[in-house]
Amino acid sequence: MTERSDQPLVDIVIPVHSTTRPLGRAVASALRASTGAAPGQCRVTVVAHHLTAAQVAGMLSETQRALVNILECEDKGVTAAVPRNEALRGTSARYVSFLDSDDTLDPGAVTRWLGIAERRGSDLVMPFQHHENPRVDITPIVRPLRRSDLDPVKDRLGYRSTAFGLVRVDAARQMGARFDESVRTGEDQSFVMALYAGSRRIDSAPGTPGYLVHADADARVSRQSLPIRDEVAAALDLIREPWFAGAPDELKRSYILKYIRVNFFPALEHAVRSGTWDANYARSANAVFEELTQYAPHVTDQLSRADLRVARLLSPGAGERELLAALAERRRYTTPGALRTERWTRVLGRQAPLRVVAASAVQMLRYRWALAAGSRN
Numbered sequence: 392m393t394e395r396s397d398q399p400l401v402d403i404v405i406p407v408h409s410t411t412r413p414l415g416r417a418v419a420s421a422l423r424a425s426t427g428a429a430p431g432q433c434r435v436t437v438v439a440h441h442l443t444a445a446q447v448a449g450m451l452s453e454t455q456r457a458l459v460n461i462l463e464c465e466d467k468g469v470t471a472a473v474p475r476n477e478a479l480r481g482t483s484a485r486y487v488s489f490l491d492s493d494d495t496l497d498p499g500a501v502t503r504w505l506g507i508a509e510r511r512g513s514d515l516v517m518p519f520q521h522h523e524n525p526r527v528d529i530t531p532i533v534r535p536l537r538r539s540d541l542d543p544v545k546d547r548l549g550y551r552s553t554a555f556g557l558v559r560v561d562a563a564r565q566m567g568a569r570f571d572e573s574v575r576t577g578e579d580q581s582f583v584m585a586l587y588a589g590s591r592r593i594d595s596a597p598g599t600p601g602y603l604v605h606a607d608a609d610a611r612v613s614r615q616s617l618p619i620r621d622e623v624a625a626a627l628d629l630i631r632e633p634w635f636a637g638a639p640d641e642l643k644r645s646y647i648l649k650y651i652r653v654n655f656f657p658a659l660e661h662a663v664r665s666g667t668w669d670a671n672y673a674r675s676a677n678a679v680f681e682e683l684t685q686y687a688p689h690v691t692d693q694l695s696r697a698d699l700r701v702a703r704l705l706s707p708g709a710g711e712r713e714l715l716a717a718l719a720e721r722r723r724y725t726t727p728g729a730l731r732t733e734r735w736t737r738v739l740g741r742q743a744p745l746r747v748v749a750a751s752a753v754q755m756l757r758y759r760w761a762l763a764a765g766s767r768n
Contacts, residue, residue, distance in 0.1 A: 401486045406478075407439065407450070410449075413493065414437065426502060438464055439464065443463065486559055488558070493604075495603045497600030497603060504516040504596055511540075512592055513559070516596055518555055519600075522604045528758070531547055531550050532546070532547040533754065543593070544639070550649050554583055566588070568585035584638075597757070619676045623654055640688055655680065696728045696733055704717055731744075
């Protein structure tokens with residue numbers, strides 16, 4: 392068990408904005424996550440967002456209230472960006488670890504990550520992320536047998552865009568890493584990408600103990616239907632960040648390719664199926680796609696032929712059935728159209744579909760093995 396300290400090694404930060412959240416569960420897991428750590432090494436800080444400290448205290452047991460710090464922050468914004476930034480600015484710890492109030496940490500997880508960071512000098516330790524429901528999370532799609540000293544481009548770190556794990560506070564501050572308070576979804580994109588662009592060393596912690604995403608978190612903002620520009624605003628807003636200009640084009644390209652595949656195309660399908668697709672939405676989607684592909688040089692060269700067919704259907708006159716069929720075709724990863732790029736010279740590119748799909752298959756095997764074996768460093 393941890394106990395309160397003004398100068399802990401790790402601050403485990405849990406933002407909470409509603410009394411309906413299972414905060415007690417998250418706090419209990421955060422306390423267990425530091426099992427084995429020396430007394431005072433880990434502190435749990437709950438950040439009250441749109442709540443008072445008294446309301447948050449009422450969500451906790453008497454024992455938990457004695458062990459955690461409760462911090463009130465400004466009642467602005469609709470995402471966890473505000474309380475996370477507040478905690479990052481104010482913490483006196485060497486490291487910070489963010490936990491959503493819907494989720495939990497496995498027993499001993501933070502102690503494990505702390506050991507990795509202290510031994511290796513990590514600015515960022517990326518955890519094993521597993522789910523209570525059958526969903527499989529194979530991100531990041533790293534190179535085979537790679538687990539330490541990760542490369543943001545070669546190990547496709549952009550596919551993991553959440554701020555979970557362990558972050559060295561001084562490194563984040565020096566990089567100007569912050570959560571985007573202006574977007575409605577994806578507020579952690581700017582924070583994570585700044586870490587990828589500027590970290591001296593990034594390591595992973597494969598296998599359990601790790602971070603557990605619970606199935607009862609269905610009310611997350613990121614799952615709500617939004618206009619297409621809002622769906623990708625977190626990515627497009629990165630150009631305003633002070634570190635962006637100095638980031639390598641290859642990193643920008645790898646990230647935006649992930650965003651097109653994982654965020655943009657699914658948003659299109661949701662729009663059609665939910666009945667929000669119309670001529671105005673089509674025009675907006677086409678404009679957004681053009682903006683995304685201008686984000687870095689040669690983005691379209693790494694998209695599949697099936698991806699580009701979807702892009703050509705982003706017009707007011709395109710039929711919804713045809714668009715849905717094209718969106719389904721791009722996900723059939725055993726077909727030539729979903730694996731080939733327009734130019735044969737790009738088909739074996741690191742971020743091209745063929746290599747991403749192959750690496751994903753390997754990562755799936757590693758995920759299954761890690762989940763079953765509970766591997767440790």
